[in-house]
Amino acid sequence: MAMYSISVTPLIASLQDPHVAQVWFADDATAGGTLWGLHDWWCKLKDLGFMYGYFPNAAKTSLIVKPERLDEAKQQFAGTGVSITVEGKRHLGAALGSRAFTEAYITEKVESWSRCVRRLVNIAKTHPHAALGGLGICDPKSHSDAEFDSSVKITSALVALIVQQELTFSIDTLEAQRSAKCEVVRMKHRAHDEVAATLCQSLPVGLQRIVALSSEKGASSWLSALPVEEHGFALHKGAFRDALCLRYGWLPSGLPTQCVCGQGFSVDHSMNCPTGGYPTLRHNELRDFTAAILSEVCTDVCVEPPLQSLSGETLTYATANREDGARLDVSAVGFWGGHHQRAFFDVKVFNPTASSYRATPVASLYRRFEKEKRRKYEQRIREVEMGSFTPLVFSTFGGISGCTSIFYKRLAYLLSLKREVPYSSAMSWLRCRISFSLLRSAIACLRGRVPTVVVPSAIGHLTLYYQRVGCLPPNYLNCSL
Structure with a gap:
């Protein structure tokens, strides 16, 4: 059975500890476990990292602990330069920490998205093709649960390896991921087709024909193309x-x-x-x-x-x-x-x-x-x-x-x-x-x-x-x- 090794396997393997679970994404390292286990993991990382060209920066490293463990964490990590917080930190586009920190982070994200949508609406008044081309603007509130379930299904094989702290993954894992992605795509297409069929049945007969004509292969290419004027693919507001x-x-x-x-x-x-x-x-x-x-x-x-x-x-x-x-x-x-x-x-x-x-x-x-x-x-x-x-x-x-x-x-x-x-x-x-x-x-x-x-x-x-x-x-x- 074919096996694939992670590029920094020697360093990761040397840091393995039954009291610490570690997750790596490129050169971003994350670990969770007991305070003393994390302290030992951090010290090993600093001592062994230079052998593999990896130099951890304490100033950019954060330790997230529960409020009742804050004093213990300060004593355990005294002199390391690692910042300690009970609130949370942003990590790879997500929030790790307390519920209040997570909600504040998500609220800020939603407000940023809302500002972008409002700006897009203003642009659409004068340049609707550039702003609305494709018309595939979904409602994140109605799609969030399905998207979360899809994400869980696609990543489940990798999550299992991380939980088991495996350093290699087999071709079976890749095949499981591929199958999960294909199944998610099929489910989305099936859901879209069901919604479209339901809506089409509720339309007048004449409009049903027009919708069918607009749904033919290639009929919507002008919507999905980038509205690049130099290529002749841009429409002014009246034409759009x-x-x-x-x-x-x-x-x-x-x-x-x-x-x-x-x-x-x-x-x-x-x-x-x-x-x-x-x-x-x-x-x-x-x-x-x-x-x-x-x-x-x-x-x-x-x-x-x-x-x-x-x-x-x-x-x-x-x-x-x-x-x-x-x-x-x-x-x-x-x-x-x-x-x-x-x-x-x-x-x-x-x-x-x-x-x-x-x-x-x-x-x-x-x-x-x-x-x-x-x-x-x-x-x-x-x-x-x-x-x-x-x-x-x-x-x-x-x-x-x-x-x-x-x-x-x-x-x-x-x-x-x-x-x-x-x-x-x-x-x-x-x-x-x-x-x-x-x-x-x-x-x-x-x-x-x-x-x-x-x-x-x-x-x-x-x-x-x-x-x-x-x-x-x-x-x-x-x-x-």
Whole structure:
């Protein structure tokens, strides 16, 4: 059985005493026991410590005793320089001592946390995204008991070794800790899921759909990303409030009553109205971003590649595109493994809360639009272009279809190899970038302003592209998002 030794085991072993229990954390030593046992332990520590490069400092050492033992402690430790107290001392972020000292210490901590929360509230008035990004602000009062139980469960294996004064621990102890951590995580996820399910059932049907859309994989990436302005991941206060309204189905403030197209204005209408070309900008930004990233890992990347004209080929589906000069959104060579095969991609962004889609499950909508794209282009791509076709389908809430997920996972894998970063970092960054792209486009559709993010219609100079869309250059992906 594998055993692991503590780095200062010789010194700790030489200090072992049946009347004293000692606990070490790096170079911080703590001991508890009888007064005379602690005195002997302290003297040994001073005498033997220099042999291991350890020099205890009496001025920074405290002895905590019960009030009735104070006089005895002063006599026992006279001349050592160790300070003696009956109140208590702070130790490694915790309080050791009397109940009054512990309560005073905790009160000071809570007051400090309260001041920070109040300061955060003031910051949120002008910079809500920086202050509230993630929205994962828990109530410590309601979570304290569960967190304490989790801490006890995770540390129980180590506590048992400390109580037994063991100087080594086995692989079984590490496995017990790992299992305890996994169990705590599972319990938290299970509790969160139960609370979410209960709350969701109490919501109106329309709001249940919106919450489900906002809970899709990747739809919340804009909330969990660091709001770093230089990377394009920061929202001003108006955009952040609009984003929350869109996320939870609330009505944003300050909307007009009538659209410039002449119809009544609503959130759903703004997501679909072609006046101003905002849905097209939304589509083009995703297209150009995808093409820019593909250009790093593939060759001969092209935006809006023309397809060869048909010359007698028969296409099965009536909805297949037979036009001369037909184009798709992006093509690249070598994406799916074949060094000479060209892969074609076409982007579709839809609004799942539109009146014509509300009664249809979102999973069915993803499959429907994928099938429509495949019937329109796949046979022509396969038989005429001798290439592959992948539809890229997005919802305005940030969700993506199954084929789109597979595509971006493959892209993240190739990107991780190219930039020499972990796959998880590359995938997280891609999800974050897609989420912000869809979010900014949705806000632009809502407010009728040209988005801050402006993308070129072709790849051209990648440096200009990176500057305009807030996309991270290759050496920026080392940061954790």
